[in-house]
Amino acid sequence: MSEVWQNQSALPGASATGFARVDEIGLRGAIVLRGDLSSSAVKNVATGIGGVDMPGTLGINLVEERAVAWMSPDELLLMMPYAEVDVALGQIHKTLEGQHYLAQNVSDTRAGFLVSGARAREVLAKLTPADVSPDAFPKGVVRRSKLGQVPAAFWLNDEGDIEVICFRSVAQYVFDLLANAAKAGSEVGYFSIPD
Amino acid sequence: MSTRLATGGRLIDHAAPMTFTFNGKEMQGYAGDTLASALLANDRMLVGRSFKYHRPRGIMASGAEEPNALVGLGRDGQFEPNQRATTTELFDGLESTSQNHWPSLDHDIGAVNQYLGRVLPAGFYYKMFLYPRAFWKHVYEPFIRHSAGLGKAPQDRDADSYEHFHVHVDVLVIGGGIAGLQAACAAGRTGAKVLLIEQTAHWGGRAPVDGGVVDGISVDAFTQNLIAELDAMENVTMRLRTMGAGVYDHGYVLGYERRTDHAPDMGGPRHRLWRIRAARTITATGAIERPLSFSGNDIPGVMLASAVRDYAVNFGVAVGDRTLVVTNNDDGYRTAIALKNLGLDVPAVIDARPAGGGALAQEAASLGIRIETGKAVAKALGGKRITGAAVCAQAGTGSVDEEIECDCIAMSGGWSPVVHLWSHCGGKLIWDADHAFFRPDPARPPLGAEGQGVVMAAGSANGALDLAIALADADYAGRKAAEATGYRPKRGRPPEAEQAGEAPILPVWQMPEGADQTLRAKTWLDFQNDVKVTDVQLAAREGFESVEHTKRYTTLGMATDQGKLSNINGLAVLSEALGQAIPATGTTTFRPPYTPISMGAIAGEARGDLFQPLRRTPMHEWHEANGAEWEPVGQWRRPYCYIQGDETPADAVTREVTAVRQSLGLLDASTLGKIIVKGPDAGQFLDMMYTNMMSNLGIGKCRYGLMCNENGFLIDDGVVARIDADTWLCHTTTGGADHIHAHMEEWLQTEWWDWQVYTANVTEQWAQIAVVGPNARNLLEKFTDDDLSAEAFPFMTWKDVTLNSVRARVFRISFSGELSYEVATPAGMGRAVWNELLAGAEEFGATTYGTEALHVLRAEKGFIMIGDETDGTVTPQDLCLNWAVSKKKHDFIGKRGQQRSHLCDPKRWRLVGLQTLDGSVLPDGAYAATQARNANGQRKTIGRVTSTYYSPTLKRGIAMGLVENGPQRMGEVIDFPMLDGTVQQVRIVDPVQYDKAGEKQNV
Amino acid sequence: MLMLKCPYCGVMADETELSAGGEAHLKRFGPQSSAEDFEGYLFARENPKGVHVERWRHVNGCGKWFHAARCTLTLEVFGTYSAQVTAPPQDIRDAIRAKHPDWRWRDMA
């Protein structure tokens, strides 16, 4: 038999630089967890795996490669290193056994991009109807909306450092959108740059 | 003649000359010029031809309301027709050409139309060209079309790019004149998030031209202060060259930013469409001067008085050496005074008001300007440019007192507030008789989501023509708007301006009052569309009494300026003709955009590769690199077949089908939908979703299922696998993935919300590869030690298999009738697994195959395909799939629908196989028909083809179709009329035409 | 261009983030129902030139279905609320009746 087969993210190493940078973030573990978000068991297993506090409505809490994001009243997205997903899933099944819940590995379902630069917000504002101004879209908020013609979600890792996720099949489209919107010479100069 | 003054021109830079061309002729202008001011500086009075009569046309205005000066700009991929010279900023190397004439602007054959004017009245099209019938298409219409249109149509693909930008603000201020600036300041001072947009390249609007004193300083200095203050506010954004294009529901406003029109080499997007959500919008869009209606008011050299003033003050251009001013209000005097102060000759001011004007009139008189009150222009003299004016009494019928020589007539018919944006979204107007204009009715504003008024008008756009009142009005609007969005305005007085003591306007809709037919027939209302006073009067006489009727019948206000100059004058003439007051007549509907915006800007970035998302499977690049002939399926692209060497697609399909039947083929099935359904009530839920039973499906087993809508018609099908006690995996069609998932969620959220079920669409988590053919097992066994034998892994089951250390979920199902496995691995692994399986498959002479081979394979087996055998009107029973429709279940989605009389009609068309007697391939879409005809004379049809292919396996055409109670007519031969008049004889046969026993898939 | 507040995630959603789902609070009629009831369920629709109670899905967002009361003539929105109720809650009815005192909806009191 041949050697170990290689796993790939949607657009390995894809990167573009304009007035902002766009980089594909590579493989990352992700689990969709649906259940009663008010139940302590769900909270515990989610925060345990995420290594962060339970986020509120529209919230996301991150630390390094881990995060817990609120996706809907009965859905969380847990993020972690790619290799840790199976263990995490096992943990969930063990903890929530007998409860009504759904947990699926969705690590390969999505593609992720980092939009970085002082004017990163402008790149998004060209493509989404969501309000991405500093007061409406601060750190700690995850916004699910549209980017161009496809659904996407985005949040701030830090000011000037926005993470965007979309479905894997449209990774190229979304990358092209972001790269095009970030082209040098198309700055809008709308959002005041924090100093 | 029209010339550039040695000095002056507040907007131009005498130190920065620029070269441009008009109709190929090189001309000079300055930075800061508009194309219009530069043309005038070069004494170019005749700039175009009118739409209908091809009359000579000159520049009439200095802004967005210009009806005449439309030019073609640029060339090739950057050519743009119908651009207004008055809103085109000059740049070095600008190329412009005039429009709508042949052979040349100065000598235009079409100009004969103006002598036919009499036989081309309003609506003449409707009364002429009636006979003979054939002539309309072949003679009349081609002639009319040829003379129609203004600019040339672009030929090439647009060389520029465009984009959108979404913003959410508290207060949007549209218009950067003094009112807009003041309103934005008042709002900005409260801390509200403010966006201020101005369509021109300059702040301040008319005020600096018209002059005045505010808070003790010149209005010019005052506006500079406002701009400086706004600039310093963090919470305020200011954008020039950005027009408020349209106001839509729920506070949605479009801003049209012309980024590079004035600097084509600047790079970046040409236009940017701002998509603004504003809690409150202030329209400080100013006012537009009205022309006066006198004979010959369309001759080049007749211009709005304010425009004459603008060209002199802003651009240092004297439109004429001798400018006659004709007015019915005080504002006209401002032009006379401005020109006089620049040392230009003003032979007289013709003031229609018997009592004449106020303070400004006195100032003019003191400058030694001759003033004639109670007078009118009976007739403007000249052809391609003004040579003089015949003056008469306004009260009379036009008997001429004297002729005054002049080369420019500056006319002022009063002002109309720009109410377009206020009106786009339902804002209502009131007629202000004192000022003779419509202005926004503050009591009936456009309403927002909470039923509150969300738009306010400010300044002259609100009818406040006087500087002092306009400033107070704007200040109030700014504060109110901010307050409404939750900010607290500080107290403080609005700026104070000296009020000019103006005498009231005298509405003059016809000059002179009693003008006779010959004069009225040469009095223009709509300069671009050639609508005259007599046309409107004729429309009224013929019963086109609604303003909308008159507009459509005469084309008044339907030109590219959308009647900015003509509407009110036309309205007044119509009202007079109908003997009713102007408000009783009402206005036509104002529709977006305020001035035309580029289609490119509307589409934004969505062009070329970004036109629509293209969904790609993990193996997409491989297909592309290996001869895939693509077939769009929704937003996916799937390989239709793979072309090798000089194969035709048909050859390729034949090769692919044969390989699968004889040995082995691989198909990228990743696009198939995969939905996880989990929970204590999941089985019960799936029993409602599918027509057949799913709750009793054994763990580890697979079952083919059908889904219907409530109408009972088939919408999707696929294999369902039981994963564990409370988890099912539902496969859908490629197109179905998203909407079937949505369909499930809809029922769960809105009907059975008490059922304990969760779903997840995991379609994109998995790459799925169909390994199909007699050697399928042999191939997989090369990669695993797991037991894949028929006993350990029977047909219609699934199991987790380790393929070279990769955990794969393998379904033993078949859509081809062959031994077949569908191998699902995490999407990220898909490409690697695909490559390795292909490498391993070489020894079996395997091939990859596409959707067409897939279709042929399933058709040979009589398997139905959603979208081919179904079209939204077909039931499972029609397809003889009753075995998959549970009789036991008391309910499922579609069950009740299928009980309706028409759906259980025994005469329904049902699925059969079709075989042409000569073995040829039946054409797609063909119908079977009898000789009978229905009451409407249509041939009676009794069936149709749903799928038809050449079968490489059977070496003949095979087809499936729906035939009137077909299953009872096996062996019967029916007629399929062909389009060439021949008839195909076709035998009704069993849909399954290959391996009826189904042995091959069971080995 | 409508903007509706999703009652589940609180987002003021742009029309392009939503999908419309037609009349709200329809009662489903199944296999045992009469021809009239079934036809009514599938096809008879309130189509008022006035306040309309309707379904929306926050499709490009939290994915939840919700209800809205909206005037089809002014596009005024009287509120959005849970999809898991069979009639508009009292506060929504009050908001509507404040503006349209004699508003009625099918046989709903």
Add this chain to the structure above:
Amino acid sequence: MKRYSAFAIAREALRFHSGWERAWRSPAPKKRYDVIIVGAGGHGLASAYYLGKNFGITNVAVLEKGWLGGGNTGRNTTIIRSNYLQDPSAAIYEKARSLYETMSQDLNYNVMFSPRGVIMLAQTHHEVRGYQRTAYANALQGVETQFIGPDKVKELCPIISLEGPRYPVLGGLWQPRGGTARHDAVAWGYARACSDMGMDIIQQCEVTGIRKDGGKVTGVDTTKGAMDCGQLGLVVAGHSGVLAEMAGFRLPVESLALQALVSEPVKPCMDVVVMANTVHGYMSQSDKGEMVIGGGTDGFNNYTQRGSFHHIEETVRALIETFPMISRLKMLRQWGGIVDMTGDRSPILSKTPVEGVFVNCGWGTGGFKSIPGSGWGMAELMAKGHSPLTEEFSMYRFREGKFIDESVAAGVAH
């Protein structure tokens, strides 16, 4: 009625057109009419016209709450075609198209019917099969269409981009005698002819109530007083639901916004009508030179006659992809109409639960092209109680599940 002709124009020119008479009278309402038609749009006026012309019924009033032809008749994209798939649709739309051929002469009013030809582009294999199916159906229905290849498409419409790149043009369904007409003129021409037959067209007259006696209609209340009638025809498109409620029954109809737009006029560059259903847009060039553009309907019930901008955006995007040269043209004006959509997107021409009340509605996006056929069938239905043209369009078909679904062919029907 003074007949219109080039000679009449020349004659009138000599006296400054002082001799033209009113195109239609504006009479005061009578106490009673044999037939009252509510709605003086194209469909209402055509229904009245054929009642008079084909059945001699001229004691007719056509009531209009606004101004005649002011609804969808004056707001559509003026496309005329009959290349429908289902027999009942093909029958009524082809009847309409054939009547358009002679309408100008029939009405002595130039409605500028221009049979320039209509192409429906096929941009996926599925669409190709769909339109081939339509071509076969049309052949048996007596509708002249043919499926043409990309080269012929390009020859007929040089400004089109065949390559796509997203959706290459694989062919198209070509109806050579489809085309356009001047929409206002259709309403004006019918109105003039109806008025000439002695019918009363009463504008600014809104129906406020419908009078019944034992399940039979007896008259209407209006803002211009009450009028008795023997029969009542409701032909009010988007407002059908409102009128039906007055009559006491409910229609399977929802009112949605449908938008359209025109570009600034340019010299002729497109001689045919092109519809691209895969990308949802269609375009033709008016005799004035404007590119006339339309797309799909908005998604929610709406009586504002305004639409949402993103639908305009989607339509323009689609057409730039199909006709790259329009990118540098400018949108002059956008507007919206209220279309009435039924459960199967096909119209209703039908008797109703109220005796004497007939309804003609649900034309959705297909209203203009069907006007004469709709009027012809409606008149026959009202005069004789049945009409082969309208038979299948009964409002009771939904109960039986007997739909007339055109969406099955391909994409949206416009």
